Amino acid sequence: MSEPVVETAQGRVRGRAVDGVLVFKGLRYGADTSGAGRFLPPQPPPTWSGVRDAFNYGDQSPQYASRLAAATPMSEDCLRINIWTPAADRGKRPVLLWFHGGGFEAGSGSSPLYDGTNMVKRGDVVLCTINHRLNVFGFCDLSGPLGSEFAQSGNCGYLDLVAAMRWVRENIERFGGDPGNVTIYGQSGGGRKVSVCFAGQEAAGLFHRGIVQSGSHLLVQTPEQSGRLTEALLKTLEIARSDARALQKTPVDKLQAAQREVIAAAGYRFEPVMDGIAFRQHPFVPDAPARTARVPMMVGTTETELSNQLGRDPTVYQLDDAGLRRRLKTYLPDGDVDAAVEAFRASAPAASPTELFFKITSWRSYIRNATLMAEARSRLNGAANPTWMYQVTWRSPAEGGRRYSQHTLDLPFMFDNVARAPNLTGPETPATRSMADSMANAWLAFARTGDPNHGGLPRWAPYDMKSRKVMLFDVPPRLVADPFAGERRFMERYSPVRATARDDS
Template sequence: MTIRKLWVGLATAAALGLSACATTGADAPAVQVGGAPLLRTSYGPVVGSREGASGAVNVFRGVRYAASTEGRRFQRAADPQPWSQPLEATRFGSECPQIPSPDVPVFASWANTVGTSEDCLFLNVWTRGLGDGKKRPIMVWLHGGGYVTGSGSSNGYDGSRLAERGDVVVVTLNHRLNALGYSYLGGLTDDPKYADSGNLGSLDIVRALEWVRDHAEAIGGDPDNVTIFGESGGAAKVSTLMAMEGARGLFQRAIAQSGSMSLSGFTPRVGTPLAKDLMTTAGASSVEELAAMPIEDFIAAMMKSRSRGAFYRPVVDGRSLTRQPYAPDANPVSADIPLLVGTNNNEMRLQGGLGSPENFVLTWEQLPAKLKAFTGDADVDEVIAGMRAAHPDYDASDVFFQVATFRNYRGTALLQAERKSEQSAPVYMYRLDWKTPVEGGRLETPHALDIAFVFDNVARSTSYTGPETAETQRMADLMADAWIAFARTGNPNTPALPQWPTYDTRTRATMIFDLDPQMVQDPDGEERELLQRLLPEGRGL
């Protein structure tokens, strides 16, 4: 398995089971059908299930928030046709078309067996209350997989325990991905129906957030207390939404976990050649022809194109995205939005380790060549010497993984926190240090490990966290409660944690999540100063 294949497959395959489902009307009363929860939605009624340890969590899966995009490829989402008879909302809706992802053994606990379809604009809701007048915090999760793979239906994202634990409303969702969601066609056609093609995936998320706002009362939530949170590509989407005028007012807090990559998106200068190459590869003579080709042929062409189906980002098109999210500074659109941001300590031991196992046993002689993919024009020998001075106990593999982690994750998280801290809203920084025992312990604290703890889903995550133990539950207790506190108040402090100050460039206060959590000022500061000085800004892969 190559690093690239593992990279694009990071989001666990989501779940399908085509249930025709719906949305929820804010002024519609919640009732029961045969003991099952029912919501009368804006488009029609849906019937869900009750789950959780107490059996008190109302769950609605496969809830339609927009019409099928089939026949409307590259166009903004439309309203679904209304219905009158209750539709079952107990199975996840189809995930959006994407390139195949390889099986990643540590993600086995999270996998669901679901198919893909262009009819994929569904969301899922977990809540303890339906139309009961309570104003619960709403936590809207944006899935990982970059902008190219994944869905909101992974077992790791099951919201039952989080909703039960914190009396919050949890929402996950699907949105268009890859060339279907982020092909900039403005340079290839002046047809106005394709004008927003470069940001359709993000606009789908905005539409889902509008659904949440309009149906907050029906699902027992507070439309004025919505937190968007996500990991990896999901965190990048959080950053993008923080720069979108159309998302203003739809969320009040933001959490970016291991994915501060969208400091900047593509420009039309980058997006236009990618779209043109896709059209050429597909043998299409026009955008209309590309939009009409069978989806199987479209995906095949996308995988053969220069993008390989894996090189897509939002586009600063002057419409839905008018400037970069965090470059050269934090976008003023979200100046009043508190941000919780951080990473895992050894992120790249997943992609750079499981994807290329030889990296676990590097020699010092092999290290310079391996690091070139991450150091750009920097002096590799200076990077290595500086890392050895900062971490005398590191071997060559340790240096490789930490430099790669800094380049792809930690460095951009620091930049995001630094730039955001110049605005009025508070910023809180964290790092997860707890080490998983799986794979003989060689992964340490890898990418995506935090998901199990944030959702309090260690029992659903044993392939990644190891057996459910008091230790794994301790980590879930610490992180889930901090995330719930932040969603409720904009401050992640809890009685179980040391005092957690806001982040600034003077103290660089960082909460280290481990069995014994600690608040540390500028952790690994010597490494940070070295790599911020030498490495290029942004990702290395």
């Protein structure tokens, strides 16, 4: 059937059969959020009669053009879902629901790297990606100036995720999926979104497993922090606090320009807030959320996350020991720099100053948070902790190997899309095929059973505070107890970090 038709709760949609997989793109899981819908919780999608084509990706949230944005139009009619399925046959397959990267301010579910074809064929699953509101459109807290009607305006982007999960629960069985077996997963900003869904009141019960990839989000903004951004936005746009509703009519480009000015001055961005409704405390500080304690989780990072972002500066590849120490003072207290270099060099004596720079900054910015998340879950669950921790340590030959194991390196492997990402992995080789087999099959096993073990891995034990078992995805993969003990112990002196800059993925 080249153009399959599926009856959803809103109306019939026509997809396409592509390379043996049925694909439906651009479906609405919520109504247009422009005008009177701006800064308010998402509303149900419209219904229709007849059959609507679902051949093309839908609009993405307004954002500045960047390599994270898709080629599709931008508008506030952005609550869209894309579906890849083996068959629309009510086959009760595991469902994977992907939240895209880009922090809380950029990105799209329409990236070619997120194409679900290969994973659907490999694992007989249903795979979905979504777009949702971002940046000021998704996280502008107007509860102060506008009161109870806008009580959750600072978390609209999170509520969009909830709306997508509700749409999946209502409709996915008609696309061959099991609404009782939904895995939410995401990398970078997508991992942050999974993190907050584990903590959010409204998300409870709508998903059954979660994977946090390079984006453990432990803290949300306080009302004071979000309030300062809102006040600065109003001031920049010369809108009186009593007339804050005028923000609903402000042109998109004008609102975006003001947002850029505000966050540049504040040093932090629009993102989820402790509104007392969705979030009554920080997601994973001081404790992991009890309501999702038994929901299986995978959490991990790459070894040198920040070689992606910081590696764009060509001078970083010429560092000597003195230059390493100078640069580290941006990330660590001056008095800690020598001890950091000593701790990290102890486990990697042959590492260059550049590699040490990437390792130390990656631990401070990403790996420390992921470790704290796994520890918090372990304390909550004890010996029955359903949390598996990993790190991608395979070193890419791309760019002469100078990025080591950078942020986003996991994507082509766990999506089984290596051919789409030679800039990350280099050409397809036996090594890249081995990595794809190890990781894609782990993600599929986890989606199916809540346990990532499969025949291509050493037996992967859940994380606990005693053995601290971590799967190192390399060729071959290895399970190691507390593989970075020295680095971990050094970093214990630091509090968790909150996202203050855009994640690049």
